[in-house]
Amino acid sequence: MGFGPHIERHEMTPGELNITTETLDEMLIVRPTGEVDLGCATLLQENLATALAGTTNKLIIDLVGVPYMDSSGVATLVEAMQVARRNNINLLLCNMQDRVRSIFEIARLDTVFVIVDDIDAARGV
Amino acid sequence: MGFGPHIERHEMTPGELNITTETLDEMLIVRPTGEVDLGCATLLQENLATALAGTTNKLIIDLVGVPYMDSSGVATLVEAMQVARRNNINLLLCNMQDRVRSIFEIARLDTVFVIVDDIDAARGV
Amino acid sequence: MSMSEPQLQIKLLSDPQLLGPVRGIVKASAEKAGFDADSASHLCLAVDEGLANIIRHGYESDHEQPIWMSIWFEADDQPGLTIHIEDEAQQVDPSTIRSRDLEEVRPGGLGVHLIQEIMDECSWEKRGDKGMILKLRKRLPGNLTGCGSSGPDDGDGIER
Amino acid sequence: MSMSEPQLQIKLLSDPQLLGPVRGIVKASAEKAGFDADSASHLCLAVDEGLANIIRHGYESDHEQPIWMSIWFEADDQPGLTIHIEDEAQQVDPSTIRSRDLEEVRPGGLGVHLIQEIMDECSWEKRGDKGMILKLRKRLPGNLTGCGSSGPDDGDGIER
Ligand SMILES: Nc1ncnc2c1ncn2[C@@H]1O[C@H](COP(=O)(O)OP(=O)(O)O)[C@@H](O)[C@H]1O
Numbered sequence: 144m145g146f147g148p149h150i151e152r153h154e155m156t157p158g159e160l161n162i163t164t165e166t167l168d169e170m171l172i173v174r175p176t177g178e179v180d181l182g183c184a185t186l187l188q189e190n191l192a193t194a195l196a197g198t199t200n201k202l203i204i205d206l207v208g209v210p211y212m213d214s215s216g217v218a219t220l221v222e223a224m225q226v227a228r229r230n231n232i233n234l235l236l237c238n239m240q241d242r243v244r245s246i247f248e249i250a251r252l253d254t255v256f257v258i259v260d261d262i263d264a265a266r267g268v
Numbered sequence: 269m270g271f272g273p274h275i276e277r278h279e280m281t282p283g284e285l286n287i288t289t290e291t292l293d294e295m296l297i298v299r300p301t302g303e304v305d306l307g308c309a310t311l312l313q314e315n316l317a318t319a320l321a322g323t324t325n326k327l328i329i330d331l332v333g334v335p336y337m338d339s340s341g342v343a344t345l346v347e348a349m350q351v352a353r354r355n356n357i358n359l360l361l362c363n364m365q366d367r368v369r370s371i372f373e374i375a376r377l378d379t380v381f382v383i384v385d386d387i388d389a390a391r392g393v
Numbered sequence: 394m395s396m397s398e399p400q401l402q403i404k405l406l407s408d409p410q411l412l413g414p415v416r417g418i419v420k421a422s423a424e425k426a427g428f429d430a431d432s433a434s435h436l437c438l439a440v441d442e443g444l445a446n447i448i449r450h451g452y453e454s455d456h457e458q459p460i461w462m463s464i465w466f467e468a469d470d471q472p473g474l475t476i477h478i479e480d481e482a483q484q485v486d487p488s489t490i491r492s493r494d495l496e497e498v499r500p501g502g503l504g505v506h507l508i509q510e511i512m513d514e515c516s517w518e519k520r521g522d523k524g525m526i527l528k529l530r531k532r533l534p535g536n537l538t539g540c541g542s543s544g545p546d547d548g549d550g551i552e553r
Numbered sequence: 554m555s556m557s558e559p560q561l562q563i564k565l566l567s568d569p570q571l572l573g574p575v576r577g578i579v580k581a582s583a584e585k586a587g588f589d590a591d592s593a594s595h596l597c598l599a600v601d602e603g604l605a606n607i608i609r610h611g612y613e614s615d616h617e618q619p620i621w622m623s624i625w626f627e628a629d630d631q632p633g634l635t636i637h638i639e640d641e642a643q644q645v646d647p648s649t650i651r652s653r654d655l656e657e658v659r660p661g662g663l664g665v666h667l668i669q670e671i672m673d674e675c676s677w678e679k680r681g682d683k684g685m686i687l688k689l690r691k692r693l694p695g696n697l698t699g700c701g702s703s704g705p706d707d708g709d710g711i712e713r
């Protein structure tokens with residue numbers, strides 16, 4: 144069960160995407176909260192790059208707090224997935240809201256990513 | 269306990285305020301759903317006028333489905349209350365959302381109306 | 394007050410059916426500016442009341458007339474939102490735009506009071522020789538320099 | 554396509570921070586027009602992608618340039634929303650505005666595809682001798698007359 148989550152909180156700028164990074168049982172969890180669009184895709188990209196550099200095992204992007212994402216957010220996730228693959232890191236998406244999922248479906252990326260229901264399901268993958 | 273609710277449904281116009289009227293244990297319940305602004309205050313007014321003409325006892329305006337109301341909505345309710353008083357009808361507001369309540373507070377009308385928590389609380393008044 | 398180009402400008406017809414769409418942009422703008430959801434909802438109410446008054450009093454419910462809104466996001470030492478609403482309706486003496494006595498309970502007469510309560514600054518002015526302009530400003534909480542202190546040029550004759 | 558005056562016109566600067574506020578007005582407009590919440594969210598996405606492309610490709614990420622949006626609520630025999638987005642950015646051959654092959658998995662190249670999937674009609678055109686215009690239209694479900702049947706003058710060269 145590990146030592147419980149170690150939570151690193153980034154300062155939240157009002158009206159902007161908030162991103163937290165947490166370590167749980169050898170899994171690194173990045174959790175963006177807010178709408179992901181061109182205005183904040185770079186912020187997400189930077190946080191994912193840091194997370195990818197800091198793990199050798201499993202990276203979970205928890206989308207529970209993302210009600211909306213546009214193609215710049217999707218591009219950021221595709222890029223992260225490609226880096227993860229090159230480095231044998233297991234990258235998973237979880238807690239995807241239906242509206243965000245439908246964008247992955249329209250972009251035909253829903254089968255390219257490993258998408259699991261929740262953090263618990265991510266443990267087993 | 270009466271014979272269960274008799275529900276009269278008005279045709280819902282997409283994107284507009286939807287208003288249902290229901291009779292429950294001698295209480296007439298008018299239930300608008302949607303944002304109440306100048307664009308639909310007349311519709312609410314008409315439904316309240318019909319309800320007031322059809323009751324001699326207790327009229328409950330159930331605001332559970334109203335997340336937003338502007339002063340034209342408030343004016344419509346004040347008008348209804350005045351008609352109710354003249355006709356000895358007991359008019360109650362219930363299930364008011366916090367944001368709508370704060371408008372009544374700013375307009376200092378929160379003590380002028382009888383505002384109860386829910387339909388059950390309205391029974392006792 | 395920043396008089397650089399507004400980040401957003403909206404032109405709408407004086408149709409009450411457009412109040413909902415306009416609230417959509419005001420709410421999202423307020424949230425982007427850093428207001429919490431309750432304050433954003435109040436800002437929508439203030440704009441809504443200003444527009445409704447232009448539609449009903451200014452244009453006497455003619456639904457085909459133009460209204461312009463400008464939105465400034467202010468990120469400097471006094472962060473907040475400034476919104477100007479302009480029309481080409483009949484001009485009135487700004488001192489006649491005032492709330493009713495709140496003790497007197499009757500329908501109507503609340504819009505101006507709501508606007509004044511919600512905004513840190515509000516003023517109505519004649520706009521050249523045609524129409525009116527309503528100037529609204531709300532600062533982000535935590536950046537308070539006193540409510541209603543909109544300076545000597547705020548000659549709207551409104552009691553606060 | 555109704556070419557009467559649009560009920561709403563928005564002028565925004567080419568700043569990605571304004572995408573959120575613009576989604577606010579598109580979402581509320583779509584809901585007012587009668588679209589359900591999911592379709593309204595998709596409409597926001599299509600507009601967002603169109604604007605993001607203008608900002609990145611048209612204006613090469615200069616955040617101070619003008620973009621104009623016009624919104625028509627169509628309540629006649631084919632109810633729905635028509636949205637035009639205009640810029641003063643560099644002109645490109647509309648046939649170069651096309652989605653990447655979806656089989657190839659790489660970042661980017663999805664915006665145009667999303668717009669085409671979501672809208673019933675979409676076309677890019679040169680706007681006089683300066684800038685581009687993106688014409689979008691979505692009909693309310695239940696009023697279908699065939700998807701992508703935007704007629705012979707829809708010469709945007711885009712495969713559907
Ligand atoms: N845009 C406007 N143009 C002309 N008169 C206005 C305008 N806005 C407000 N007023 C005046 O101010 C009064 C108070 O407005 P308000 O508090 O909104 O109440 P109501 O509109 O219900 O009368 C109005 O009755 C009207 O005389």
Ligand SMILES: Nc1ncnc2c1ncn2[C@@H]1O[C@H](COP(=O)(O)OP(=O)(O)O)[C@@H](O)[C@H]1O
Nearest residue numbers: 606607610611645650651652661662663664665
């Ligand atoms: N507004 C525009 N101005 C110029 N070129 C554009 C515009 N929109 C799209 N394009 C072109 O169409 C291509 C596909 O766009 P899109 O599917 O959104 O993917 P991406 O923007 O990620 O490349 C772009 O790479 C660009 O060449």
